[in-house]
Amino acid sequence: MRKQPEELYAERVKRFKDTIELKETDRVVVAPLFQFFPVFHAGYTVKDVMYDFSKAYNAAKETILEFDPDMCIGPLAYPGKALELLKYKLLKWPGHGVKDDKSYQFVEDEYMRSDDYDHFLDDPSDFMFRKYLPRVCGALEPLTMTTSAHDATWLGLFSYVAMFGQPGVINALEALTKAGQEFLAWYGSLGKFNMEMKELGYPNMVGGFAFAPFDVIGDTMRGTTGIMLDMYRQPDKLLKAIEKVTPWTIETAINSAKAAGNPVVMFALHKGADGFLSPEQYETFYWPSLKKVMLALIDEGLVPFIYSEGEYTTRLELLADVPKGKVIYHFERVDIYKAKEILGGIACLTGNVPNNLLYTGTPEDVKDYCRELIDVWGKGGGFILDAAAVIDEAKAENIKAMIDFTKEYGVYK
C-alpha cells in the first residue's frame, strides 16, 4: 500500500534530521535546490514567473511531484512588480537589462562609499534610510531630502515631519507602500506553498535566509573592490562594521527561521572563497563573525546551512571548528576527499554535483558522478545529495537520474 503524505512527511523530516545529526539512516537524502529549472521545465520564462506568482508556484510544485525528491524548495523567483516599483538597481532582470529567459544579473557598485563608514557606524538606521535606500532604489531617491529622525523632538518634530510633505518624498513613500503590498503578497504565496507541500508530504529544505557578516558589507554595500580595499586602507572601520552587523544577522536569521517554522537557515557565502582572500584575511575578516553567527543559531536550536559558492578547499580546517552534528556544509567546488576527511563526523556534507554535467551530460554520466560522491561523502552517513549550485538549466532526464539513482544506490546496508 502506498504511504500517506503525513507518513511520508514524518519519514522525510526524520531522515533529514538524523542525517544532519550524523546518525545512521535508511538511505542518503536527495534534495536538489531548484532555482529556475522548474520554470523552464514547465515551459515558462523567468519573466513569466517574476510577474505571476501562481506560475512560479505551480512550476515549483509540479517539479517536486514529478521528480519526487526528499525535500522541496520554494519558488525562488523574486517579485518583478515590486522591484519595478522600487526601481531596484542591485539586479538586472527580464525586461530590465536581461533577456526574458535569463536569470538575474547582480549589479555591483559601491552603494556605501568608502567615507560612509562613520555615518553607518554612528547611526546605521539613519544611514540606511537616507543614503543606502535612495542609492539602491531609484524610486526612493527623494528620501535624501528628509532629515535625521534624531532631530524629531519638540519643535524639531514639526520640521522633521514637514520634509515628508515634499512632492518627491510623497512619491517615494507611495512607491514604498505599493512595493510593500507586492512583497506581502509574494511572501503570502511562499507561505502557502510551504503549507501545501507539507500536506503533499514534502518538507522544505530551507526555513530562513541570511548572509555572512563580511558578505553583508561586501555584497550589496561596499562591493568586491570596495571591501577588498578596505581591508588594506581602513581595516579597523571594516572590522567595526562587521561587528555591528553580526548581532543583526543573528536576529534576522532567528526571526526568519521562526516565521517559517523551520530551523534551517541558509547562508550563501560569496567573498570568502579560495583565491579571494588570503588565509590571514579570511581568518581576520571573514570567519570569526560567521562562526559567531553559527554558534548563536546553534544555541537557539537552529541549523546553519552554509552554502559556499566557488572553491572552498583551503578553508576546510576552519570550518571544522563547530559543534558536531549541528551544521550543513554545501560545496560548489571542493576536494571531496579532503572535505570528508576533515569534516566527516563533524558536519553534514552536500552539493558538488556539477551543474554543467546536469545540463550537458547524459544520465549515465550523472549516475557515475553521483556514485563516486555517495561512495565518498555518503560513507557512514551525514550526506545530502545535491547539485553544486542552484539548478537552472538542466536536462530533465539528468535530474531524474540524479534522484532515482540516489534512492536506489544510496541505501545504507
Place this chain on the structure above:
Amino acid sequence: MSNDLIDAIANLEEDKAIAIVRKKIEDGETAFDIVEQCRKGVEIVGKRYSEGKYYLSDLIMSEAILKEVMTIIEPHFPKNGTESYNGIKVIMGTIEGDIHDLGKNIVTYLLRSSGYCVYDLGVDVPPEKFIETIKQTGAKIVGVCVLLNFCIGYVKELVDLLEETGLREKVTIVVGGYPVDEQVKEYTGVDYVTNDAVRGLEIFDQITALCGNGHD
C-alpha cells in the same frame, strides 16, 4: 634606476609607493620611466598571484595603488606641443560583456606616458561605441582588451561592423588580454594580438612608424 618603486608596488605598500613617486617627479624622472616601474611592480604582483602567493584582494589593491600613482603623474605626461608628445590618437576599451580592466589600464598609462593621446572608453564597451568614437575622433588605432572567452565574439562583431561601415581599411586593431592568441586573431580578423603590454607598446610604435597616421 632603482627598484624601490617596483618593490613598493609589488609589496602593496601604498603610502610608500606614493611618496617615492612624488620624490621621483621632483628629481625629474620622466613619466614614462615611472610608469614602466609601475608596470614591473604590477607584473610581480601578477606573478605572485599565479604562484598562489597573492590573492584577488592583492590584485585589486595593486590596481588601486596604480590608479593613485597615475593621478599623481598624469599632469606630467607628455603634453601637446612638447617634443615627446606624438599626438597619435588611440581608442582603448574592454569589449562588451567584460569588465576586467587592470590590463587595459596599464596599457593606457604606458601609451599616455609615451606621448599618445588615448581615448579610454572604459569597460563593457559595445562595438557600436568603438565605431562612434572612431568617427568622432578620427583615431586610426583601436586597442581592445578581452579576458573572457565568451566575449571574443564581440571583438569579431566589432571587425564586422568596421567592414560594414567602410572603416576597416582605415583603422588598425590591436587586441590584448589573457586568452588571446593567433587563433583569436584568425577568428576575429583583427590586425595584432598580444598578451604582453611591452610587446603591445612596440606594436603601437610600429603601426605609427608604418603609417604615421591618426595625427592631430
